[in-house]
Amino acid sequence: MLMVDLIVLMDHENVETIFEIKGDNIFIQNDVFIEAGLIENMAQTCSSIIAKDFFIDENNQDKDDVDVVGFISGIKTLKIHALPKSGSTISTKAVLVSKFITDDYSLCTMNCKTFHNEELLLEGEINLFIQDKNPKR
Template sequence: METKENNLINIHQFLPHRNPMLMADYILELTKEKVVTSFTILEDNIFVHNNEFVEAGLIENLAQTCSSILGQSFFENPEADTKVIGFITNIKKIEVFSLPKVGDTIISKASLISMYENICNIYCETFNKDELLIRAEINLFIQEVKS
């Protein structure tokens, strides 16, 4: 998937994560049912070990990608100072096929299976070029943190 500068969505509008835990650089596509993100693996990433982005990093990348679907309802007003917290409540199925290396840009795709209030079930996959790295079915819960 080609990254087009004019179509990028600021990931900070849809996720509460910040460095060093932010594992998505750009939202390439976002609807109420689907999201596509990109992430370039840098050498100083906390999930890099022996020049590879380890399984925990891939899972966190998928969770953050999936969170964008559910999180967008909390961030509809870009001027709002909304604070949310999200949790993986269940990983129903996960398969890891390969690990990306430092310098690789991975593309993660997630599709909503079902949603009830602030809980959703999402199918997701991550690719390095055409190679499938990981696929999973994840349940997420997001709630607004009241000040």
């Protein structure tokens, strides 16, 4: 399930996304967006900054037939301060801490914070692994 509606800002080290939490989201329980949903939103936001290299070439042209898989390889720190309600719109901001990139996969560490309006919901640091499922096309 896609957990990012809009990428507001993205450069080589920063990304900011917006996500509207709808009532039919799989991470809604008792009208509240649960912890796993916040973590998934964080992971998808963070992965966009590194995964973009799999989708766009050095001339900023879209690559064809991209098949990428990614997952959280570790949660270094995580603090959840509050859980938003269904219908809320959250903003997630992430900063690249480190990366290791090969032709076939990428590893990165990202710092992330998620907000509802000005309220801090989540802060943490995660490691991501992203791999091209069809390397050396």
